[in-house]
Amino acid sequence: MQTQTAFARPVTLNQAGHLDPDFAAGGKAQVYFAGSASSMANGIAIDPQGRLLVAAKVGTHGGSRFGLARLLEDGSADLSFGNQGSLIGQFALGFEAMASKVHVLPCGSILLAGLHYEDAHRTLPALALFDPAGQPARHFGDNGRLVVRLPGDLSQGLRDDWLPPGVPGAEACDICVQKDGRILLLANHHFELSDHVGLLIRLNTDGTLDREFNGRGFVVVRHLLMNTWLGSLMVQRDGRILAGGSISFPEEGLLARYHADGKLDASFAIDGFMTFQVRKRSAQVSQIVQQDNGDLQCFGSSRDPMHCLSLKIHSNGRPDAHCTGGQPQLLEIGHSGSQWTAAQVQPDGGVLAAGATIGGVEADFILARYRPDGQLDRSFANGMGWVRTRFGRSLDTATSLAVQGDGRIVVGGYSLDGNYRAVVARYLS
Numbered sequence: 001m002q003t004q005t006a007f008a009r010p011v012t013l014n015q016a017g018h019l020d021p022d023f024a025a026g027g028k029a030q031v032y033f034a035g036s037a038s039s040m041a042n043g044i045a046i047d048p049q050g051r052l053l054v055a056a057k058v059g060t061h062g063g064s065r066f067g068l069a070r071l072l073e074d075g076s077a078d079l080s081f082g083n084q085g086s087l088i089g090q091f092a093l094g095f096e097a098m099a100s101k102v103h104v105l106p107c108g109s110i111l112l113a114g115l116h117y118e119d120a121h122r123t124l125p126a127l128a129l130f131d132p133a134g135q136p137a138r139h140f141g142d143n144g145r146l147v148v149r150l151p152g153d154l155s156q157g158l159r160d161d162w163l164p165p166g167v168p169g170a171e172a173c174d175i176c177v178q179k180d181g182r183i184l185l186l187a188n189h190h191f192e193l194s195d196h197v198g199l200l201i202r203l204n205t206d207g208t209l210d211r212e213f214n215g216r217g218f219v220v221v222r223h224l225l226m227n228t229w230l231g232s233l234m235v236q237r238d239g240r241i242l243a244g245g246s247i248s249f250p251e252e253g254l255l256a257r258y259h260a261d262g263k264l265d266a267s268f269a270i271d272g273f274m275t276f277q278v279r280k281r282s283a284q285v286s287q288i289v290q291q292d293n294g295d296l297q298c299f300g301s302s303r304d305p306m307h308c309l310s311l312k313i314h315s316n317g318r319p320d321a322h323c324t325g326g327q328p329q330l331l332e333i334g335h336s337g338s339q340w341t342a343a344q345v346q347p348d349g350g351v352l353a354a355g356a357t358i359g360g361v362e363a364d365f366i367l368a369r370y371r372p373d374g375q376l377d378r379s380f381a382n383g384m385g386w387v388r389t390r391f392g393r394s395l396d397t398a399t400s401l402a403v404q405g406d407g408r409i410v411v412g413g414y415s416l417d418g419n420y421r422a423v424v425a426r427y428l429s
Contacts, residue, residue, distance in 0.1 A: 016429055017367065017381030019389065020408055023426035024075030028391060031412075031422035032077055033058050033067045033086045041422035042173075043101040044400040044412035047132075048108070051078055052402070054412055055112055056422045057098035058088050065090055066099035066114050066128065067422070073404070075424065082134045091116040091126035091145050100173035105181070108132040113175040113185060115157075116147045123157045123171060124148060125187045127207065141207040148185065150218055154199060158190035170196070172231045172245070181205040184241060186230045194249045197222045198230035200241065200258065214262030221256055223247050223273045228254065231300075234288040240265055244285035244298055247275060253283035253309075253328075255298060255317065269317030276311065276319075278302040278328045283309060287343040289351055291372060295320065299340035299353050302330055306337030308355060308366070312374035323374035331376070333388060336362040342401040342411075350377055354401040354411045357388065365389040365398040367411055367427060389425055392417035403429075 019027025031054050033039045038059035045053045052075075056067035069086035070078040077085030090097045091114070099114035109131055116126035125148045129137040136144025148155050160169035175185040187199040198221035202213035209217030221243060222228045230245040239260040247254045252275045257268035264272040277283055282303030289297050294315035302309050308331040312323040319326030332338070336359030343353045349372035357364050368386035369377040376385030390396060398413035407429035415423045 015382050016379070017369070017387040018428050020426040020428050022074070024424075027426055029071065029075035029424045031056065031069045031071065031086075031424060032084070033069060033088055033422070034083045036060055036067070036088065038419040039067055039422040040414040040420050041412040041424065042099060042399050044402045044410055044424065045102045045104050046402050046404055046410070047104045050404060052410060052424065053102045053104065053110060054422060054424065055099035055102040055114070059420070060088065064096040064098055064117065066097045066112060068099060068102065068110070068112055068130070068134070069422070070134075071424065075426065087130070087134055089128070091128060091147050097126065101175050103175065103177050105177065109137055110134070111175070111177065111183070113173055115171060115173055117159060118156065121159050123159050124155055125173065125185050125201070127175075127183070127185070139206060146207040148187070148201060148203070150199065150201070154189050154218070154220070155187040155201065156190070157188045158196075170229070172229070174231065174233045176233045176235045178235060178239070182210055184233055184235065186233055186243065188229050195227050196229045198228045198243065198245060200230075200233075200243060200262070202262070212261065219258060219262045223254065223256065223275070232285060232287050234290065236290055242288050242296070244288045244300075246284045251282040251284055251303060252277050253285045253298070253300065253311070255285065255288065255313075257317065267316065274313070274317045276328060278309065278330065283328065286339070286341050289343050289345045291345060291349055291351075297343070297351055297370070297374060299343045301339035302328070306339060306358060307332045308338045308340045308353070308368075310340065310353065310370065310374065320374065329374065331368065331386065333357055333366055333386065334362060338366060341399050344401050344403055346403065346407075348372075352401060352403070352409060354398045356397040356413070361394055363395040363397060365391070365396055365411060365413060365425060367398070367409065387427070391415035391423055396423075
Protein backbone atom coordinates (compact mmCIF):
# COMPACT_ATOMS: atom_id res chain seq x y z
CA MET A 1 0.00 0.00 0.00
CA GLN A 2 1.24 3.46 -0.88
CA THR A 3 0.60 6.36 1.46
CA GLN A 4 1.02 9.95 0.36
CA THR A 5 1.06 12.83 2.81
CA ALA A 6 0.23 16.27 1.44
CA PHE A 7 -0.02 19.76 2.87
CA ALA A 8 -1.68 22.73 1.23
CA ARG A 9 0.30 25.02 -1.07
CA PRO A 10 -1.05 28.05 -2.94
CA VAL A 11 -2.15 27.45 -6.52
CA THR A 12 -1.61 29.88 -9.38
CA LEU A 13 -4.22 31.28 -11.72
CA ASN A 14 -5.27 29.67 -14.99
CA GLN A 15 -4.15 26.15 -14.10
CA ALA A 16 -6.20 22.97 -13.99
CA GLY A 17 -7.72 22.61 -10.54
CA HIS A 18 -7.94 26.33 -9.84
CA LEU A 19 -11.32 27.93 -9.09
CA ASP A 20 -12.96 29.30 -12.23
CA PRO A 21 -13.24 33.11 -11.92
CA ASP A 22 -16.00 33.16 -14.56
CA PHE A 23 -18.36 31.12 -12.34
CA ALA A 24 -20.59 32.96 -9.84
CA ALA A 25 -18.46 34.80 -7.23
CA GLY A 26 -14.85 33.82 -7.84
CA GLY A 27 -15.76 30.21 -8.65
CA LYS A 28 -18.16 29.67 -5.75
CA ALA A 29 -21.97 29.79 -5.75
CA GLN A 30 -24.53 29.44 -3.00
CA VAL A 31 -27.64 27.48 -4.00
CA TYR A 32 -30.85 29.11 -2.78
CA PHE A 33 -34.00 27.21 -1.85
CA ALA A 34 -36.84 29.68 -1.33
CA GLY A 35 -38.28 29.48 2.18
CA SER A 36 -35.63 27.13 3.57
CA ALA A 37 -33.82 27.39 6.89
CA SER A 38 -30.85 25.30 5.74
CA SER A 39 -29.72 23.20 2.78
CA MET A 40 -27.09 20.57 2.01
CA ALA A 41 -26.31 19.66 -1.61
CA ASN A 42 -25.80 15.90 -2.08
CA GLY A 43 -25.94 15.42 -5.86
CA ILE A 44 -25.27 17.37 -9.05
CA ALA A 45 -25.94 16.80 -12.75
CA ILE A 46 -25.70 18.80 -15.96
CA ASP A 47 -28.51 18.94 -18.50
CA PRO A 48 -28.08 19.18 -22.31
CA GLN A 49 -28.31 23.00 -22.13
CA GLY A 50 -25.37 23.13 -19.71
CA ARG A 51 -27.53 24.02 -16.72
CA LEU A 52 -26.67 22.59 -13.31
CA LEU A 53 -29.21 20.54 -11.36
CA VAL A 54 -28.60 20.23 -7.62
CA ALA A 55 -30.23 17.66 -5.31
CA ALA A 56 -30.31 18.59 -1.63
CA LYS A 57 -31.56 17.95 1.86
CA VAL A 58 -33.45 21.09 2.83
CA GLY A 59 -34.38 22.17 6.34
CA THR A 60 -37.73 23.88 6.81
CA HIS A 61 -39.84 24.83 9.82
CA GLY A 62 -41.82 21.65 9.15
CA GLY A 63 -38.75 19.39 9.09
CA SER A 64 -36.50 17.97 6.41
CA ARG A 65 -37.57 18.06 2.73
CA PHE A 66 -36.04 17.16 -0.61
CA GLY A 67 -34.73 20.03 -2.68
CA LEU A 68 -34.05 20.39 -6.40
CA ALA A 69 -32.48 23.56 -7.78
CA ARG A 70 -31.35 24.60 -11.25
CA LEU A 71 -28.49 26.96 -11.95
CA LEU A 72 -27.54 28.56 -15.23
CA GLU A 73 -24.12 27.75 -16.66
CA ASP A 74 -22.60 30.83 -15.02
CA GLY A 75 -23.76 29.75 -11.55
CA SER A 76 -26.75 32.07 -11.20
CA ALA A 77 -30.19 30.74 -10.29
CA ASP A 78 -32.45 29.75 -13.19
CA LEU A 79 -35.47 31.79 -12.17
CA SER A 80 -37.65 30.05 -14.78
CA PHE A 81 -37.42 26.81 -12.77
CA GLY A 82 -39.76 26.11 -9.84
CA ASN A 83 -40.02 28.85 -7.23
CA GLN A 84 -37.22 31.32 -8.00
CA GLY A 85 -35.00 28.51 -9.24
CA SER A 86 -35.81 25.65 -6.89
CA LEU A 87 -38.36 23.07 -5.72
CA ILE A 88 -38.92 21.81 -2.17
CA GLY A 89 -41.08 18.78 -1.47
CA GLN A 90 -41.86 15.43 0.12
CA PHE A 91 -42.10 11.94 -1.34
CA ALA A 92 -45.29 11.44 0.72
CA LEU A 93 -47.40 14.09 2.44
CA GLY A 94 -46.81 14.37 6.17
CA PHE A 95 -43.34 12.81 6.14
CA GLU A 96 -39.81 14.20 6.11
CA ALA A 97 -37.52 13.59 3.14
CA MET A 98 -34.13 14.30 1.61
CA ALA A 99 -32.64 14.18 -1.89
CA SER A 100 -29.27 12.65 -2.66
CA LYS A 101 -28.95 12.05 -6.43
CA VAL A 102 -30.24 13.67 -9.60
CA HIS A 103 -30.15 12.29 -13.15
CA VAL A 104 -31.18 13.90 -16.44
CA LEU A 105 -32.89 11.31 -18.66
CA PRO A 106 -32.41 11.26 -22.45
CA CYS A 107 -35.92 12.69 -22.89
CA GLY A 108 -34.99 15.66 -20.71
CA SER A 109 -36.98 14.56 -17.66
CA ILE A 110 -35.32 14.92 -14.25
CA LEU A 111 -35.11 11.92 -11.92
CA LEU A 112 -34.54 12.74 -8.25
CA ALA A 113 -33.59 10.04 -5.73
CA GLY A 114 -33.44 10.27 -1.98
CA LEU A 115 -34.82 8.95 1.26
CA HIS A 116 -38.33 9.01 2.68
CA TYR A 117 -38.19 9.25 6.47
CA GLU A 118 -40.80 6.80 7.72
CA ASP A 119 -40.29 8.02 11.29
CA ALA A 120 -37.52 9.33 13.52
CA HIS A 121 -35.52 6.12 13.11
CA ARG A 122 -36.33 4.48 9.74
CA THR A 123 -35.89 5.34 6.07
CA LEU A 124 -37.10 4.05 2.71
CA PRO A 125 -35.63 4.75 -0.76
CA ALA A 126 -37.75 7.15 -2.78
CA LEU A 127 -37.88 8.76 -6.23
CA ALA A 128 -39.52 11.73 -7.90
CA LEU A 129 -39.74 12.39 -11.63
CA PHE A 130 -40.16 15.87 -13.13
CA ASP A 131 -40.45 17.19 -16.66
CA PRO A 132 -37.79 19.66 -17.88
CA ALA A 133 -39.83 22.57 -16.50
CA GLY A 134 -39.94 21.04 -13.01
CA GLN A 135 -43.53 19.78 -13.16
CA PRO A 136 -44.30 16.28 -11.75
CA ALA A 137 -44.41 13.47 -14.33
CA ARG A 138 -47.89 12.11 -13.55
CA HIS A 139 -47.32 8.72 -15.23
CA PHE A 140 -44.60 7.82 -12.75
CA GLY A 141 -45.45 6.34 -9.34
CA ASP A 142 -48.11 8.34 -7.49
CA ASN A 143 -48.34 11.56 -9.49
CA GLY A 144 -44.61 11.66 -10.05
CA ARG A 145 -43.44 10.47 -6.63
CA LEU A 146 -42.66 7.00 -5.36
CA VAL A 147 -41.66 5.46 -2.04
CA VAL A 148 -40.07 2.06 -2.75
CA ARG A 149 -41.39 -0.64 -0.41
CA LEU A 150 -40.44 -4.32 -0.58
CA PRO A 151 -42.09 -7.36 1.03
CA GLY A 152 -41.16 -7.85 4.66
CA ASP A 153 -40.08 -4.20 4.95
CA LEU A 154 -36.77 -5.22 3.35
CA SER A 155 -36.14 -1.78 1.87
CA GLN A 156 -36.48 -0.14 5.28
CA GLY A 157 -33.19 1.27 6.58
CA LEU A 158 -31.75 3.18 9.49
CA ARG A 159 -31.83 6.94 9.94
CA ASP A 160 -28.62 8.49 11.27
CA ASP A 161 -29.47 12.08 12.15
CA TRP A 162 -27.39 11.74 15.31
CA LEU A 163 -24.18 11.77 13.25
CA PRO A 164 -22.44 15.06 12.46
CA PRO A 165 -22.78 16.06 8.78
CA GLY A 166 -19.86 14.92 6.68
CA VAL A 167 -19.27 11.72 8.66
CA PRO A 168 -20.34 8.56 6.76
CA GLY A 169 -23.23 6.79 8.45
CA ALA A 170 -25.95 4.25 7.81
CA GLU A 171 -28.00 6.34 5.38
CA ALA A 172 -27.16 5.69 1.73
CA CYS A 173 -28.74 6.46 -1.62
CA ASP A 174 -27.56 5.75 -5.15
CA ILE A 175 -29.26 5.10 -8.48
CA CYS A 176 -28.28 4.22 -12.03
CA VAL A 177 -30.45 4.46 -15.11
CA GLN A 178 -29.87 1.69 -17.66
CA LYS A 179 -29.81 2.33 -21.41
CA ASP A 180 -33.35 0.89 -21.66
CA GLY A 181 -34.61 3.38 -19.05
CA ARG A 182 -35.03 0.92 -16.20
CA ILE A 183 -33.88 2.25 -12.83
CA LEU A 184 -31.46 0.55 -10.43
CA LEU A 185 -31.28 1.70 -6.83
CA LEU A 186 -29.94 0.44 -3.54
CA ALA A 187 -31.17 0.12 0.02
CA ASN A 188 -29.82 -1.23 3.30
CA HIS A 189 -32.13 -3.17 5.59
CA HIS A 190 -31.35 -2.73 9.27
CA PHE A 191 -31.87 -5.79 11.46
CA GLU A 192 -30.07 -4.63 14.61
CA LEU A 193 -26.93 -2.76 15.64
CA SER A 194 -24.10 -3.44 13.14
CA ASP A 195 -26.25 -5.87 11.18
CA HIS A 196 -27.37 -4.72 7.74
CA VAL A 197 -28.11 -6.46 4.49
CA GLY A 198 -27.84 -4.65 1.16
CA LEU A 199 -30.57 -4.59 -1.48
CA LEU A 200 -30.32 -4.00 -5.22
CA ILE A 201 -33.69 -3.01 -6.65
CA ARG A 202 -34.74 -2.52 -10.26
CA LEU A 203 -37.81 -0.59 -11.39
CA ASN A 204 -39.55 -0.28 -14.72
CA THR A 205 -39.79 3.16 -16.32
CA ASP A 206 -43.17 3.76 -14.62
CA GLY A 207 -41.78 2.97 -11.16
CA THR A 208 -43.17 -0.54 -10.76
CA LEU A 209 -40.90 -3.39 -9.64
CA ASP A 210 -39.20 -5.11 -12.57
CA ARG A 211 -39.99 -8.79 -11.97
CA GLU A 212 -37.45 -9.82 -14.61
CA PHE A 213 -34.70 -8.80 -12.20
CA ASN A 214 -33.87 -11.88 -10.12
CA GLY A 215 -37.48 -13.04 -10.54
CA ARG A 216 -38.85 -10.59 -7.97
CA GLY A 217 -37.45 -7.13 -8.69
CA PHE A 218 -34.67 -7.12 -6.12
CA VAL A 219 -31.54 -8.94 -4.92
CA VAL A 220 -30.43 -9.40 -1.32
CA VAL A 221 -26.69 -8.67 -1.05
CA ARG A 222 -25.02 -10.36 1.89
CA HIS A 223 -21.47 -11.70 1.95
CA LEU A 224 -20.43 -14.55 4.24
CA LEU A 225 -23.43 -13.90 6.50
CA MET A 226 -21.71 -10.74 7.75
CA ASN A 227 -23.00 -7.19 8.15
CA THR A 228 -23.21 -5.94 4.55
CA TRP A 229 -23.77 -2.25 3.71
CA LEU A 230 -24.03 -0.74 0.23
CA GLY A 231 -23.23 2.85 -0.66
CA SER A 232 -22.65 2.97 -4.42
CA LEU A 233 -23.82 1.53 -7.73
CA MET A 234 -22.32 1.42 -11.20
CA VAL A 235 -23.50 -0.22 -14.43
CA GLN A 236 -20.65 -1.41 -16.63
CA ARG A 237 -20.72 -0.88 -20.38
CA ASP A 238 -21.54 -4.59 -20.82
CA GLY A 239 -24.60 -4.21 -18.56
CA ARG A 240 -23.20 -5.98 -15.51
CA ILE A 241 -23.90 -4.25 -12.20
CA LEU A 242 -21.32 -3.35 -9.55
CA ALA A 243 -22.22 -2.51 -5.98
CA GLY A 244 -19.75 -1.07 -3.47
CA GLY A 245 -19.75 -0.54 0.26
CA SER A 246 -18.45 -2.49 3.22
CA ILE A 247 -18.85 -5.70 5.17
CA SER A 248 -18.23 -6.83 8.74
CA PHE A 249 -17.36 -4.69 11.74
CA PRO A 250 -14.72 -3.27 11.80
CA GLU A 251 -15.41 -2.65 8.13
CA GLU A 252 -13.73 -4.09 5.07
CA GLY A 253 -14.19 -2.51 1.65
CA LEU A 254 -16.63 -4.46 -0.54
CA LEU A 255 -17.30 -4.82 -4.26
CA ALA A 256 -19.92 -7.22 -5.62
CA ARG A 257 -20.90 -7.82 -9.25
CA TYR A 258 -24.15 -9.09 -10.74
CA HIS A 259 -25.31 -9.95 -14.23
CA ALA A 260 -27.97 -7.76 -15.84
CA ASP A 261 -30.66 -10.27 -14.79
CA GLY A 262 -29.73 -9.96 -11.12
CA LYS A 263 -27.75 -13.18 -10.80
CA LEU A 264 -24.42 -13.06 -8.98
CA ASP A 265 -21.42 -12.96 -11.36
CA ALA A 266 -19.24 -15.77 -10.00
CA SER A 267 -16.43 -14.85 -12.43
CA PHE A 268 -15.75 -11.63 -10.50
CA ALA A 269 -13.04 -11.88 -7.80
CA ILE A 270 -14.01 -14.78 -5.51
CA ASP A 271 -17.53 -16.04 -6.22
CA GLY A 272 -18.73 -12.55 -7.12
CA PHE A 273 -17.33 -10.66 -4.12
CA MET A 274 -14.11 -8.74 -3.55
CA THR A 275 -13.15 -7.44 -0.09
CA PHE A 276 -10.09 -5.60 1.19
CA GLN A 277 -8.56 -3.90 4.21
CA VAL A 278 -5.99 -1.14 4.61
CA ARG A 279 -3.10 -2.11 6.89
CA LYS A 280 -5.52 -4.57 8.50
CA ARG A 281 -7.82 -1.67 9.32
CA SER A 282 -11.25 -0.60 8.16
CA ALA A 283 -12.18 0.63 4.67
CA GLN A 284 -15.34 1.74 2.89
CA VAL A 285 -16.15 2.19 -0.82
CA SER A 286 -18.13 5.32 -1.79
CA GLN A 287 -17.80 5.37 -5.60
CA ILE A 288 -16.83 3.02 -8.45
CA VAL A 289 -15.80 4.05 -11.98
CA GLN A 290 -14.85 2.06 -15.10
CA GLN A 291 -12.12 3.04 -17.53
CA ASP A 292 -12.11 2.48 -21.30
CA ASN A 293 -10.00 -0.69 -21.01
CA GLY A 294 -12.52 -2.19 -18.59
CA ASP A 295 -10.40 -1.67 -15.47
CA LEU A 296 -12.21 -0.47 -12.36
CA GLN A 297 -11.23 2.07 -9.74
CA CYS A 298 -12.99 2.48 -6.45
CA PHE A 299 -12.82 5.47 -4.10
CA GLY A 300 -13.73 5.94 -0.47
CA SER A 301 -11.85 6.14 2.80
CA SER A 302 -9.88 4.19 5.34
CA ARG A 303 -10.82 4.23 9.02
CA ASP A 304 -8.77 4.78 12.17
CA PRO A 305 -7.29 6.98 10.78
CA MET A 306 -9.64 8.24 8.06
CA HIS A 307 -7.82 9.06 4.81
CA CYS A 308 -8.81 9.28 1.14
CA LEU A 309 -8.62 5.83 -0.43
CA SER A 310 -8.37 4.62 -4.02
CA LEU A 311 -7.90 1.10 -5.35
CA LYS A 312 -7.41 0.07 -8.98
CA ILE A 313 -8.54 -3.41 -10.00
CA HIS A 314 -8.87 -5.35 -13.23
CA SER A 315 -12.27 -6.13 -14.75
CA ASN A 316 -12.14 -9.64 -13.25
CA GLY A 317 -11.99 -8.21 -9.72
CA ARG A 318 -8.29 -8.82 -9.15
CA PRO A 319 -6.16 -5.90 -7.85
CA ASP A 320 -3.87 -4.25 -10.41
CA ALA A 321 -0.37 -5.21 -9.26
CA HIS A 322 1.13 -2.41 -11.39
CA CYS A 323 -0.61 0.24 -9.27
CA THR A 324 0.87 0.45 -5.74
CA GLY A 325 1.50 -3.29 -5.81
CA GLY A 326 -2.21 -4.06 -5.90
CA GLN A 327 -2.75 -2.41 -2.52
CA PRO A 328 -5.09 0.47 -1.66
CA GLN A 329 -3.53 3.92 -2.10
CA LEU A 330 -4.08 6.45 0.67
CA LEU A 331 -3.86 10.22 0.37
CA GLU A 332 -3.39 12.10 3.62
CA ILE A 333 -4.33 15.75 3.26
CA GLY A 334 -3.50 18.23 5.99
CA HIS A 335 -3.65 17.35 9.67
CA SER A 336 -7.21 15.98 9.86
CA GLY A 337 -9.01 13.02 8.33
CA SER A 338 -10.22 13.04 4.73
CA GLN A 339 -12.44 11.01 2.42
CA TRP A 340 -13.46 10.67 -1.23
CA THR A 341 -17.21 10.77 -1.84
CA ALA A 342 -17.52 11.10 -5.64
CA ALA A 343 -15.53 10.30 -8.79
CA GLN A 344 -15.87 10.55 -12.57
CA VAL A 345 -13.81 9.33 -15.51
CA GLN A 346 -12.67 11.97 -18.00
CA PRO A 347 -12.46 11.38 -21.78
CA ASP A 348 -8.67 10.87 -21.65
CA GLY A 349 -9.01 8.09 -19.05
CA GLY A 350 -8.02 10.21 -16.08
CA VAL A 351 -10.29 10.14 -13.04
CA LEU A 352 -11.48 13.09 -10.97
CA ALA A 353 -12.26 12.52 -7.29
CA ALA A 354 -14.04 14.91 -4.94
CA GLY A 355 -14.40 14.75 -1.18
CA ALA A 356 -13.57 16.60 1.99
CA THR A 357 -11.27 16.87 4.92
CA ILE A 358 -12.89 16.11 8.28
CA GLY A 359 -12.72 18.07 11.50
CA GLY A 360 -14.81 21.21 12.14
CA VAL A 361 -12.94 24.33 11.04
CA GLU A 362 -10.46 22.06 9.22
CA ALA A 363 -13.21 20.62 6.99
CA ASP A 364 -12.76 21.78 3.37
CA PHE A 365 -13.58 20.68 -0.18
CA ILE A 366 -10.88 18.58 -1.85
CA LEU A 367 -10.58 17.73 -5.54
CA ALA A 368 -7.95 15.51 -7.17
CA ARG A 369 -7.14 13.99 -10.52
CA TYR A 370 -5.70 10.50 -11.01
CA ARG A 371 -3.94 9.31 -14.16
CA PRO A 372 -5.32 6.27 -16.05
CA ASP A 373 -2.67 4.14 -14.30
CA GLY A 374 -4.20 5.02 -10.91
CA GLN A 375 -1.47 7.40 -9.72
CA LEU A 376 -2.05 11.06 -8.80
CA ASP A 377 -1.77 13.36 -11.81
CA ARG A 378 0.90 15.87 -10.83
CA SER A 379 0.02 18.09 -13.81
CA PHE A 380 -3.21 18.95 -11.96
CA ALA A 381 -3.42 21.78 -9.43
CA ASN A 382 0.02 23.30 -9.83
CA GLY A 383 1.89 20.01 -9.53
CA MET A 384 0.10 18.81 -6.39
CA GLY A 385 -2.45 16.50 -8.01
CA TRP A 386 -5.10 17.81 -5.63
CA VAL A 387 -6.53 21.11 -4.42
CA ARG A 388 -8.21 22.11 -1.15
CA THR A 389 -10.92 24.81 -1.07
CA ARG A 390 -12.37 26.64 1.92
CA PHE A 391 -15.79 28.28 1.65
CA GLY A 392 -16.51 29.72 5.06
CA ARG A 393 -15.45 29.91 8.67
CA SER A 394 -16.37 26.34 9.56
CA LEU A 395 -17.27 22.96 8.08
CA ASP A 396 -17.25 22.59 4.27
CA THR A 397 -18.07 19.20 2.73
CA ALA A 398 -18.02 18.17 -0.95
CA THR A 399 -20.46 15.40 -1.81
CA SER A 400 -20.85 15.33 -5.60
CA LEU A 401 -19.08 15.91 -8.90
CA ALA A 402 -19.95 16.56 -12.54
CA VAL A 403 -18.02 17.68 -15.63
CA GLN A 404 -19.42 20.22 -18.09
CA GLY A 405 -19.17 19.87 -21.85
CA ASP A 406 -16.13 22.16 -21.99
CA GLY A 407 -14.36 20.06 -19.36
CA ARG A 408 -14.82 22.44 -16.44
CA ILE A 409 -15.35 20.61 -13.16
CA VAL A 410 -18.37 21.26 -10.94
CA VAL A 411 -18.36 20.14 -7.30
CA GLY A 412 -21.41 20.32 -5.04
CA GLY A 413 -21.69 20.17 -1.26
CA TYR A 414 -22.42 22.39 1.71
CA SER A 415 -20.86 24.93 4.02
CA LEU A 416 -21.61 25.81 7.64
CA ASP A 417 -21.74 29.49 8.47
CA GLY A 418 -24.51 29.88 11.03
CA ASN A 419 -26.71 27.40 9.12
CA TYR A 420 -25.82 24.80 6.51
CA ARG A 421 -25.98 26.19 2.98
CA ALA A 422 -25.80 24.26 -0.27
CA VAL A 423 -22.84 25.41 -2.35
CA VAL A 424 -21.28 24.66 -5.74
CA ALA A 425 -17.73 25.33 -6.89
CA ARG A 426 -16.37 25.24 -10.45
CA TYR A 427 -12.76 24.49 -11.30
CA LEU A 428 -10.75 24.93 -14.48
CA SER A 429 -9.85 21.73 -16.34
